[in-house]
Amino acid sequence: APHYADGLAEDLAALVAANAAGRGHVVAAATTFGRNFMPRVAALLDVGQISDVIEVLSPDSFVRPIYAGNAMAxxxxxxxxxxxxxxxxxxxxAPAGGAAAPVEPxxxxxxxxxxxxVGRELTKSARPELAGAKIVVSGGRGLASGENYHKLL
Structure with missing residues (x-):
């Protein structure tokens, strides 16, 4: 449907919430897109949202960072x-060649x-995007010089 083309949170949240009946979990990536509409889904379902899950302990237990990642809850x-x-x-x-999840129209x-x-603007930066990085290496004054930084790598 054309009204989903721009990914507007209100329309998408209503669609997801309407199809959540009988489902145990509604999951999205913790991206700007997911963080935009998933709280609305939770509100429409009258349930809490669990954000930024980094580990699944059981079907109802999860680990997520708190205090800017300084502690885990x-x-x-x-x-x-x-x-x-x-x-x-x-x-x-997921391993390549694994079983495919069923797709339901x-x-x-x-x-x-x-x-x-209203519009889209692309933000350009000379700095790398770190949100999706698996490993980030950071050096500061403790390395004393750029030469020591290259030794660290």
Whole structure:
């Protein structure tokens, strides 16, 4: 449906929430996109959202960072549907050639018209994007010189 083309959170959250009945978990990547619509899904389902999951302990228990990553919290949810965003870099990729998940077509919901996309702007930076990095090496004054930094690498 055309009203999903821009990925507007209101329309997408309503679609996901309407199709969450009978599901145990609703999961999205902890990206800007996932963080935009998943809290709305949780609100529509009247359940809590568990953000930035880095480990799954059981179907209802998860580990997530707190205090800017300085501590880890083990979280258990008793909600009928668990709404999660996961940090994808914390998990190993699925093995190639593994069993495919079933794909179920669902009907589009109505356009809610609560928001509209005005425009897109690409932000350019000379610095690398670190959010998706598995390993980040950082050096500071303790290395004393650029030469020592290259030894660290």
């Amino acid at each position: 083990s979280v258990r949810s008793s909600d009928a549907v668990k709404v999660l965003t996961v940090r994808t870099t914390a998990f190993e990729p 669902i009907p589009a919901g109505p356009a809610l018209g609560l928001s509209r996309l």
